[in-house]
Amino acid sequence: MAKKTTTAGLRRANDPPLLILTSLAEGPKHGYALAQDIAEFAGVQLSPGALYGAIARLEERGLIEALPEVDRRRPYQVTAAGSAELSAAMREMRRVVDVGTHRLGLLQGRLA
Amino acid sequence: MGRNVEHSDGLKWYPRAWRGRYGDDFVMYLHDRYGDGPVPLAARLSVIRSGTAERLRSGGIIGRSVDPDTRIRGASLLVLCAWGFFVIAGSVFAKYTEHWPLATPQGDHWLPAAAMGAVQWAAGAGSFIVVVAGVLTLPALFGLIRSDGWKTMWALVRPMVLSLTVAGMASIGIVVWNEHVGPSPSGTTPLALRAAGVVVGLLVVSALAVCCATTVAIAYRLRLTRRVTRILGRLAMAMAGVLVVIFAGTLTWWIATALHAPWFFGSLVPRSPSSPAPLVMILLGLMMLSGLVVAGVGTARIAGTRSHSDRTQTMTRYR
Numbered sequence: 001m002a003k004k005t006t007t008a009g010l011r012r013a014n015d016p017p018l019l020i021l022t023s024l025a026e027g028p029k030h031g032y033a034l035a036q037d038i039a040e041f042a043g044v045q046l047s048p049g050a051l052y053g054a055i056a057r058l059e060e061r062g063l064i065e066a067l068p069e070v071d072r073r074r075p076y077q078v079t080a081a082g083s084a085e086l087s088a089a090m091r092e093m094r095r096v097v098d099v100g101t102h103r104l105g106l107l108q109g110r111l112a
Numbered sequence: 113m114g115r116n117v118e119h120s121d122g123l124k125w126y127p128r129a130w131r132g133r134y135g136d137d138f139v140m141y142l143h144d145r146y147g148d149g150p151v152p153l154a155a156r157l158s159v160i161r162s163g164t165a166e167r168l169r170s171g172g173i174i175g176r177s178v179d180p181d182t183r184i185r186g187a188s189l190l191v192l193c194a195w196g197f198f199v200i201a202g203s204v205f206a207k208y209t210e211h212w213p214l215a216t217p218q219g220d221h222w223l224p225a226a227a228m229g230a231v232q233w234a235a236g237a238g239s240f241i242v243v244v245a246g247v248l249t250l251p252a253l254f255g256l257i258r259s260d261g262w263k264t265m266w267a268l269v270r271p272m273v274l275s276l277t278v279a280g281m282a283s284i285g286i287v288v289w290n291e292h293v294g295p296s297p298s299g300t301t302p303l304a305l306r307a308a309g310v311v312v313g314l315l316v317v318s319a320l321a322v323c324c325a326t327t328v329a330i331a332y333r334l335r336l337t338r339r340v341t342r343i344l345g346r347l348a349m350a351m352a353g354v355l356v357v358i359f360a361g362t363l364t365w366w367i368a369t370a371l372h373a374p375w376f377f378g379s380l381v382p383r384s385p386s387s388p389a390p391l392v393m394i395l396l397g398l399m400m401l402s403g404l405v406v407a408g409v410g411t412a413r414i415a416g417t418r419s420h421s422d423r424t425q426t427m428t429r430y431r
């Protein structure tokens with residue numbers, strides 16, 4: 001069965017691009033702040049290679065953009081296209097969560 | 113604030129353009145995360161993996177982040193590297209099998225002879241393709257020499273010239289030594305000569321690897337027209353076909369000889385028991401198979417890029 005994806009390839013909740021977009025939805029952040037925030041809200045420690053690989057891909061697709069450097073650290077922010085992409089990914093995930101929650105309710109009803 | 117040398121070292125895995133774009137930021141990130149302490153092994157491995165992926169991506173070998181022409185160029189170079197694998201394996205195969213007709217009964221000659229003929233024909237066709245590709249890129253090469261100057265070019269080709277010179281001199285040296293020693297009464301080659309043969313073989317393989325790397329480095333600097341790039345892509349696909357023929361021919365020759373003259377792989381004494389799968393043939397087969405896989409990846413990428421780019425062009429034309 002083919003995997004259902006959004007155009008940016010955001011598939012799973014722990015995909016680095018999705019985690020980065022989610023983190024940046026709060027506001028601009030540089031690499032280390034991003035990694036810390038992601039570890040806090042998702043419990044995922046992104047490796048340096050994975051983090052910067054995902055940043056490069058997202059910037060290349062125009063989903064995030066770099067802001068002027070602050071103390072040699074470059075903050076990134078979500079673009080309008082990134083916001084739309086994140087929104088589409090959230091809708092897809094919500095659909096799965098809704099179906100899962102509904103079915104889980106039915107299952108627990110049967111088991112009770 | 114001083115830059116930690118270990119943090120900056122990780123950047124060497126990434127291509128120049130990536131380093132220019134993210135290098136400082138990446139080093140600061142490593143500094144923020146690991147301070148002045150050592151970077152853990154897992155993080156270092158992730159940097160190596162990610163840097164290598166970025167290099168392959170910028171060379172058009174993976175992903176779709178570069179233009180179709182760069183992707184075709186990268187994929188064509190993959191096929192060229194596969195040809196390099198076959199050149200090494202083919203040279204050893206040619207030397208190893210040079211006396212096969214003497215060991216094989218006359219009546220069983222036709223199949224291994226046909227297979228060997230196909231291998232030789234395909235090797236000739238492959239060499240022709242490489243020459244044609246070289247000629248096609250000559251104008252761009254002259255342009256590169258004009259724009260970058262001889263000094264830059266010399267810095268690029270110096271390792272290749274040096275390795276070829278060393279390998280060539282070592283090969284001549286061992287041939288002279290072999291002639292000087294002459295045939296021994298027991299029919300065996302002295303151990304020192306054998307060891308030197310292995311060293312020379314490794315030098316030749318290294319020289320071919322350096323040639324391949326230099327060709328790739330120069331090829332990425334060439335300003336090729338779209339037409340030439342497309343032709344190179346077609347030539348690479350033809351080359352992949354040639355490699356399939358060489359592999360199939362080698363395999364057929366091996367099976368036919370193993371069935372009809374297995375003693376060729378052993379003592380050469382007819383009807384004597386010997387293994388039909390000597391280590392040399394297994395290694396050659398694996399090497400050719402690896403080359404075939406590399407060529408297959410390159411060909412699939414060329415075909416995919418061409419059809420995608422043709423579709424895009426058609427859509428643009430009728431919009």
